[in-house]
Amino acid sequence: MIRALFLAAGLAMLSPPAMAATQAEAEAALAAAQAAETEAIAAKAAWTPTEAALAEARKALASGSWDAAKAAADEAQALAKLSVEQANEEKTSWRHAVFR
Amino acid sequence: MRHALVAALNATCALLLAMAPAKADGSTVPEAERMAFQAFFFAKFPQVAKEDFGNGPYAVNEGMRKQWQEIMQFPPYELALDEGHVEWDKPFANGKHYADCFDNKGEGIRQTYPRFIAASGQVETLEGAINRCRVENGEPPLEPMTGTMASLAAVMSESSRGKPFAITIPDDPRALAAYERGKEFFYSRKGQLGVSCASCHMSPAGERMRGDILAPALGILAGMPIYRSDWGSMGTSIRRISTCSSQTRALPLQADDEEYRNLEYFMSYMSNGIPIVGPGTRP
Numbered sequence: 001m002i003r004a005l006f007l008a009a010g011l012a013m014l015s016p017p018a019m020a021a022t023q024a025e026a027e028a029a030l031a032a033a034q035a036a037e038t039e040a041i042a043a044k045a046a047w048t049p050t051e052a053a054l055a056e057a058r059k060a061l062a063s064g065s066w067d068a069a070k071a072a073a074d075e076a077q078a079l080a081k082l083s084v085e086q087a088n089e090e091k092t093s094w095r096h097a098v099f100r
Numbered sequence: 101m102r103h104a105l106v107a108a109l110n111a112t113c114a115l116l117l118a119m120a121p122a123k124a125d126g127s128t129v130p131e132a133e134r135m136a137f138q139a140f141f142f143a144k145f146p147q148v149a150k151e152d153f154g155n156g157p158y159a160v161n162e163g164m165r166k167q168w169q170e171i172m173q174f175p176p177y178e179l180a181l182d183e184g185h186v187e188w189d190k191p192f193a194n195g196k197h198y199a200d201c202f203d204n205k206g207e208g209i210r211q212t213y214p215r216f217i218a219a220s221g222q223v224e225t226l227e228g229a230i231n232r233c234r235v236e237n238g239e240p241p242l243e244p245m246t247g248t249m250a251s252l253a254a255v256m257s258e259s260s261r262g263k264p265f266a267i268t269i270p271d272d273p274r275a276l277a278a279y280e281r282g283k284e285f286f287y288s289r290k291g292q293l294g295v296s297c298a299s300c301h302m303s304p305a306g307e308r309m310r311g312d313i314l315a316p317a318l319g320i321l322a323g324m325p326i327y328r329s330d331w332g333s334m335g336t337s338i339r340r341i342s343t344c345s346s347q348t349r350a351l352p353l354q355a356d357d358e359e360y361r362n363l364e365y366f367m368s369y370m371s372n373g374i375p376i377v378g379p380g381t382r383p
Contacts, residue, residue, distance in 0.1 A: 046350070
């Protein structure tokens with residue numbers, strides 16, 4: 001039993017981390033984030049932190065840091081989607097704030 | 101004594117304006133909305149004279165007002181005004197002048213901008229009109245946020261000092277739509293911080309946000325263009341609005357974006373009756 005545990009631990013150390021992103025995954029994440037941001041800009045709803053996260057993702061991708069690139073791109077995509085969601089919600093809810 | 105009289109006058113105005121009618125379906129017409137908007141500020145700041153609202157934070161905070169009075173011994177926009185007068189008088193390559201593009205040679209008309217232009221079906225700001233004048237006379241447009249544009253806007257504002265905002269909404273459904281779109285922008289939460297123009301410049305007006313005193317929305321554009329210490333330079337209304345966008349962590353729109361122009365139209369209409377005091381200065 002103990003031998004089996006040591007064997008499993010050894011194999012785990014030899015294999016790459018399960019969550020490590022590949023270049024293709026990072027590039028796909030960045031493309032998805034850019035598409036989401038394009039939609040946000042078209043809706044005039046974009047946020048500056050989204051742009052910052054996109055810039056960070058591009059920089060990481062250029063330096064070959066796939067994990068960092070994917071993480072930043074995922075964050076940018078989430079922010080872009082939230083900004084569009086906010087704009088859609090405000091299409092009606094702004095009326096509640098009007099002083100009458 | 102003066103404060104007591106102003107407070108009594110404002111209370112009376114607020115009471116009368118609060119009685120502004122609304123349509124049976126709950127919607128309101130622009131004039132009723134303007135009256136309700138102004139009544140809110142007259143009630144919130146009973147000690148502030150109507151004529152003083154254009155001075156923004158200096159009208160509602162005594163400490164800042166004292167600093168401002170010191171600053172105004174040597175107004176920081178004077179250099180821009182000097183530059184603006186030189187530019188205003190300089191002929192275009194075709195021999196014409198800015199004055200040839202405007203009513204009354206451009207004197208004392210700033211309070212009527214932004215305007216709805218029937219030919220384009222859109223709102224035109226003062227800076228937009230200056231650039232249209234240039235383009236129609238074969239000159240390249242100016243950068244609309246600062247520099248020479250701000251200096252020219254300062255010249256036009258100076259000639260309108262004391263004249264109350266007189267923005268009109270012509271009997272044209274497109275003009276009313278522009279007003280409504282401006283209103284929507286003003287009250288819509290934007291940016292990652294999720295705040296609207298109203299979030300800062302209505303109820304919290306006069307309160308502190310970090311190091312700043314929030315200016316009341318009423319009259320906020322009457323002091324434009326401004327020399328802003330934070331910028332270290334002059335800026336037009338649109339530069340200030342664009343900065344507000346950034347402060348909410350929203351990506352600013354293009355300077356001449358229709359949404360910004362509509363916003364200016366709405367905000368200026370809300371301030372009808374408040375005298376122009378620009379060019380101004382801000383922290």
